[in-house]
Amino acid sequence: MNNIIMITGEGRSGKNTVAESIKEIIKCEIIGNADKVWEIAEKQFNWNGQRDNKGRQLSFDITEAGYNYDFNFFEKITHHKMSLHNNNNFIIPDWRYIRTFEYFTFFNNVITVKVVRHGFNNGNSSSIKNDKWMNERLHDFSFDRIIVNDGTIQDLFNRTADLLSDYSKVFYNDRRMTMETPC
Secondary structure (H helix, E strand, O other): OEEEEEEEOOOOOOHHHHHHHHHHHOOOEEOOOOHHHHHHHHHHHOOOOOOOHHHHHHHHHHHHHHHHHOOOHHHHHHHHHHHOOOOOEEEEOOOOOHHHHHHHHOOEEEEEEEEEOOOOOOOOOHHHHOOOOOOOOHHHOOOOEEEEOOOOHHHHHHHHHHHHHHHHHHHHHHHOOOOOOOO
16 A cells, blocks of 8 residues: 655646655655656657647647546556555655546545645646646545645745644554655
8 A cells, every 4th residue: 555645736836846845855756647648748749848838738638538548547557657666655746637536545545735826827728727637526626735835945845844744643643654754
């Protein structure tokens, strides 16, 4: 059984910064659910690595094709990547879909985190903002924790550290989750 912190939020809200902050505090692996999407974009479409509107639209198109093929296509790939590690603590820093939560909570301990950056225009196009899969039910989801990104990088790090101190105790007592600190 794995311990997974799933992070969601709009583009450029600070999800990866939160994930990297967690990795500095606990022994864990960061495995993006979209890693395979970006790999396909690069290999099959010569994507240049730019996460601009064109690159993001390509990622959404690839994601939709994968999910039309298999309802849990990318979750299965992420789960396989987890099985290749000797660690049982993971972060999914790009959680977008309710199906991902449902897939991973079936056999893992999961903490859900939403990163919010009020009043920030991330520049995403309306088609990306209105992605039909993301809007399945995630907007009504009851997150374990919401982290507001409205200050400095240090403020965000401190809020992330607070999250870990709260949940390492709760999960250890209630769900037998342990988070090892790095040596």
